[in-house]
Amino acid sequence: MVISDDSGQLFTIEGLVAGLIMMATAFIIVGSLNVYTPGDAHISDMQLKQLGSDALLMLDTPDNYGEENTLKELAEKVSNGGADAVAARTEFKTAFEDELEEGTGSTEIIDSIRYNATVYYRDIGTDSIKSYALGDSGSEISRQPAISTGRLILVESGATERIFRVEVRLWRE
Amino acid sequence: MERINDEGQWIVLMGFIISVALFFLAIIVNQSVTVGQTTSEAVIEFPKNEIYEVREAVIDIAKEGDSLTLEQDLYAISMDRMNAVVYYDIRADRYTDIYYNYDEIEIHFNNGVTKYNETYWLAKKL
Structure with a gap:
């Protein structure tokens, strides 16, 4: 038999409201656990900078014992000037892009990194820093904020040892 | 009431x-x-990569042999491209034990915010 008892209705409503409040609180707390900070933009800058200097380090390391490394060869070609310096551009493009695209093969790499490379050296006569453009990844007009990293290289320029700096500017498309 | x-x-x-x-x-x-x-x-x-660069270049210089041109190159490029004052001093064969000769290399880097000083002992087999 159904007991018809309609007392305690307010308590029932109160219980439902309390439940709703508790669930709303739980949702708000869980939702606000992830705090996105403005500084997070710098974290990807950091990673890009590390990637760039790692790529340059790999180019500055010989493949086998006794061999010359790619970056040094390229810088020497730049210091030779003329057709050698022009050839250095294409060689750097191939070598550097190979490094940037290096992956494990398990995932497809989204090729979103763009770069612009320059060689800097000191001109002895005028004692000023001169530069030689080592090419870029293509003709991008707009760009995201870029970071810059580089590597100092000992180069045999003619008979004298010199120091050049290969500098790359990296950004993501 | x-x-x-x-x-x-x-x-x-x-x-x-x-x-x-x-x-x-x-x-x-x-x-x-x-x-x-x-x-x-x-x-x-923090100029981590710059300090690495300068450090490795100076150690390379110590291995290959120092010269005035290299010194001027490094100082000028560091100032122009990294906004940093760099100074180094290589004193060859400062110390010897029965296996090695040691070069004492002083490396200084200062970009106005970060200062880095190091004395590196480069061991060369006798």
Whole structure:
């Protein structure tokens, strides 16, 4: 038999409201656990900078014992000037892009990194820093904020040892 | 006159305490925004890669042989491209033991914010 008892209705409503409040609180707390900070933009800058200097380090390391490394060869070609310096551009493009695209093969790499490379050296006569453009990844007009990293290289320029700096500017498309 | 109902004071008091606690928690969450900013700025500001570069170049110079041109090259490029004052000094064969000759290499790097000084002993087999 159904007991018809309609007392305690307010308590029932109160219980439902309390439940709703508790669930709303739980949702708000869980939702606000992830705090996105403005500084997070710098974290990807950091990673890009590390990637760039790692790529340059790999180019500055010989493949086998006794061999010359790619970056040094390229810088020497730049210091030779003329057709050698022009050839250095294409060689750097191939070598550097190979490094940037290096992956494990398990995932497809989204090729979103763009770069612009320059060689800097000191001109002895005028004692000023001169530069030689080592090419870029293509003709991008707009760009995201870029970071810059580089590597100092000992180069045999003619008979004298010199120091050049290969500098790359990296950004993501 | 109706008597004031003074029951449930504990509940009201607890409500006050919890709301004050929530206020302080909100302040902490607010501050976490600036924490991420300052740490990643500090990381990007610290010239780790530049110091590596200079250090490796100076050690390479010590291995290959020092010269005035190299010194001027390094100082000028560091100043122009890294905004850093760099100085180094290589004193060959400062110390010898039965297996090695040691070059004493002093490396100084200063970009106005970060200063880095190191004395590196380069071991060369006898």
